[in-house]
Amino acid sequence: MKIAVCVKQVPDSWAEKKMINGLLDRAGVDAVLNDLDEYAIEEALRIVEPLNEGSETPTHTITLISMGPDRATEAIRKGLSMGAHDATLISDSALAGSDALATSKVLAETIKSGGYDLVFCGTESTDARMSVIPAMLAERLGWAQLTFAGVVKVDVSGNKVEIDRMTDAGVESMSANLPAVISVIEKINEPRYPSFKGIMASKKKTINTKSLSDVGVSASEVGLATAWSVVDDAAARPPREKGEKVEDAGNGGDKLAEFILEKRIV
Amino acid sequence: MSNVLILVDHASGNISKTAGELAAFGKRIGGVTALVLAEPGSGAVIADQLKTFEIEKILIAESAEFAIHGIPAIADAVASVLASHSPKALLISTSARGKEIAARVAVKSNSGLITDAIDLSENLIATQSIFGGSFNVHSHVKTGTPIITIRPSAIDFTATSSNPTIENVTVEISDVAKLVSINNMQPAVKGGRPELTEAKIVVSGGRGTNGDFSRVESFADSLGAAVGASRAATDAGWYPHTHQVGQTGKTVSPQLYVACGISGAIQHRAGMQTSKTIIAVNKDPEAPIFDLADLGIVGDLFAVLPQAEAAINAKKHG
Ligand SMILES: Cc1cc2nc3c(=O)[nH]c(=O)nc-3n(C[C@H](O)[C@H](O)[C@H](O)COP(=O)(O)OP(=O)(O)OC[C@H]3O[C@@H](n4cnc5c(N)ncnc54)[C@H](O)[C@@H]3O)c2cc1C
Ligand SMILES: Nc1ncnc2c1ncn2[C@@H]1O[C@H](COP(=O)(O)O)[C@@H](O)[C@H]1O
Numbered sequence: 001m002k003i004a005v006c007v008k009q010v011p012d013s014w015a016e017k018k019m020i021n022g023l024l025d026r027a028g029v030d031a032v033l034n035d036l037d038e039y040a041i042e043e044a045l046r047i048v049e050p051l052n053e054g055s056e057t058p059t060h061t062i063t064l065i066s067m068g069p070d071r072a073t074e075a076i077r078k079g080l081s082m083g084a085h086d087a088t089l090i091s092d093s094a095l096a097g098s099d100a101l102a103t104s105k106v107l108a109e110t111i112k113s114g115g116y117d118l119v120f121c122g123t124e125s126t127d128a129r130m131s132v133i134p135a136m137l138a139e140r141l142g143w144a145q146l147t148f149a150g151v152v153k154v155d156v157s158g159n160k161v162e163i164d165r166m167t168d169a170g171v172e173s174m175s176a177n178l179p180a181v182i183s184v185i186e187k188i189n190e191p192r193y194p195s196f197k198g199i200m201a202s203k204k205k206t207i208n209t210k211s212l213s214d215v216g217v218s219a220s221e222v223g224l225a226t227a228w229s230v231v232d233d234a235a236a237r238p239p240r241e242k243g244e245k246v247e248d249a250g251n252g253g254d255k256l257a258e259f260i261l262e263k264r265i266v
Numbered sequence: 267m268s269n270v271l272i273l274v275d276h277a278s279g280n281i282s283k284t285a286g287e288l289a290a291f292g293k294r295i296g297g298v299t300a301l302v303l304a305e306p307g308s309g310a311v312i313a314d315q316l317k318t319f320e321i322e323k324i325l326i327a328e329s330a331e332f333a334i335h336g337i338p339a340i341a342d343a344v345a346s347v348l349a350s351h352s353p354k355a356l357l358i359s360t361s362a363r364g365k366e367i368a369a370r371v372a373v374k375s376n377s378g379l380i381t382d383a384i385d386l387s388e389n390l391i392a393t394q395s396i397f398g399g400s401f402n403v404h405s406h407v408k409t410g411t412p413i414i415t416i417r418p419s420a421i422d423f424t425a426t427s428s429n430p431t432i433e434n435v436t437v438e439i440s441d442v443a444k445l446v447s448i449n450n451m452q453p454a455v456k457g458g459r460p461e462l463t464e465a466k467i468v469v470s471g472g473r474g475t476n477g478d479f480s481r482v483e484s485f486a487d488s489l490g491a492a493v494g495a496s497r498a499a500t501d502a503g504w505y506p507h508t509h510q511v512g513q514t515g516k517t518v519s520p521q522l523y524v525a526c527g528i529s530g531a532i533q534h535r536a537g538m539q540t541s542k543t544i545i546a547v548n549k550d551p552e553a554p555i556f557d558l559a560d561l562g563i564v565g566d567l568f569a570v571l572p573q574a575e576a577a578i579n580a581k582k583h584g
């Protein structure tokens with residue numbers, strides 16, 4: 001079993017964000033591994049660990065795949081310290097400002113040459129919040145799309161995978177033959193913290209940095225200049241004005257009701 | 267004559283209110299063509315419900331494959347209609363499913379995609395509210411047919427009556443779209459309360475409820491409100507995940523949001539800070555939620571909510 005997990009480095013979701021010329025000011029905030037991708041890594045680990053049980057060199061492997069700037073290696077290192085085996089980072093100055101169509105193209109081309117059985121993703125990156133890359137990957141690869149999984153069951157010998165897709169619409173039980181693209185929701189598992197041993201081991205693991213031409217995509221197909229969609233402008237919303245704060249002295253509920261009734265919301 | 271294609275959301279034979287919203291946005295751009303993808307024999311019933319919106323034409327494609335294979339089969343159908351009808355834009359409502367259909371159609375048709383717009387102008391400039399409502403971004407698609415998913419409740423529309431022409435279309439479902447089988451579908455149980463993303467009022471509970479949502483629920487009911495929850499509450503299993511408000515939950519923008527026993531972490535604010543009016547009830551005077559509240563009550567929600575509920579009910583009945 002060869003699994004790829006797509007991971008993205010994103011600005012820390014705890015940080016206040018700034019925009020410069022319609023693009024996120026990534027330099028100004030701490031960058032971390034997209035929290036939701038940790039669930040994808042954890043789920044992949046739970047699949048390969050029992051399969052590798054007892055063997056000295058793992059035959060079932062997890063490769064992290066990321067498209068991003070060189071410093072994305074920091075986020076990748078975290079995934080490696082959780083237990084992924086190696087990583088590929090596609091980093092190229094021509095990629096700056098790429099949109100989802102370009103990103104999915106680069107990731108799909110990278111995945112194609114890797115001989116993977118499964119690709120795991122998070123359900124969304126906490127910065128772009130589009131939730132479209134996994135579906136785009138499945139479309140580009142011509143693989144089964146099993147997204148928003150709250151439960152994943154892989155039948156290795158039968159070459160099959162089953163998931164429960166959990167969304168607002170309800171729960172759908174779905175199945176497909178491998179290969180497949182799976183995205184996982186955050187309720188699926190509890191991602192492990194990297195152990196000290198894992199952190200030490202990660203330092204020896206390989207991160208293959210590739211350029212666009214290495215993965216067979218031409219610079220004219222990606223990047224800000226050729227993006228399928230463009231940002232015209234971005235403006236910070238004016239901060240909310242601070243309202244009134246009152247201590248409950250036995251009549252807090254009445255005050256609350258009064259406020260609502262005065263506003264004629266009900 | 268320019269036309270705009272909208273994808274009609276429906277479940278159990280009933281159209282979603284988002285169909286009317288998409289039609290209202292589409293109207294700004296051109297004549298609206300509605301695409302109904304349905305089980306064999308059920309398209310006409312759905313089409314009939316669209317006559318209260320300003321729609322010029324309804325295309326019905328029926329196939330049993332939509333329910334069996336889901337998103338990839340639907341995307342195949344949408345892409346083929348996109349190719350044959352060359353609309354000025356394709357509008358789909360924002361949901362997990364809507365965005366994934368849009369994603370696949372964007373790849374198939376080599377078209378730009380903008381997700382979760384809160385507004386759309388006649389010249390197809392979309393407004394998005396990003397980073398939890400802290401920025402408004404305008405953008406447009408420059409390649410292919412603009413594909414735009416639109417956040418539910420982003421527009422108010424009034425029902426009219428129209429007399430659309432109805433046309434049945436056949437669509438091919440590719441083998442690739444049949445790779446996945448949906449073996450069972452359990453629709454989410456809808457309670458008696460309004461939909462979280464569509465409600466005018468949302469009352470949410472957090473860790474401060476200590477697992478007891480009864481006060482939050484009954485206060486919500488006195489206001490006819492939907493009930494939301496913080497991630498601390500959904501993670502603890504106190505309230506269903508589908509009610510989570512925030513970065514990894516729903517984005518809500520109601521007339522009134524009442525946060526009860528919620529501290530106001532940045533990821534929670536991301537889902538509610540564009541609400542028109544915000545009220546917070548929290549024991550801790552330093553809780554960050556008070557920074558964005560129009561009214562903050564520093565107190566115990568178990569005392570404050572029942573009193574407020576009684577006052578509201580007294581007014582209603584008095
Ligand atoms: C990637 C990521 C995504 C996340 N996504 C979300 C998300 O979508 N939604 C979300 O909500 N969170 C999200 N979080 C979690 C978020 O950071 C907070 O942990 C969470 O919002 C805290 O929930 P809370 O306010 O209910 O709990 P707490 O922060 O523990 O706050 C509880 C509050 O209740 C008050 N309180 C206690 N008892 C009472 C009482 N009797 N009466 C009144 N007040 C009382 C306390 O003073 C306190 O302020 C996310 C975190 C990460 C890292
Ligand atoms: N630049 C990227 N590199 C690797 N994986 C990515 C990248 N962008 C998105 N992904 C994957 O796609 C998922 C959904 O992202 P998005 O569609 O941007 O919300 C993420 O959780 C990642 O698994």
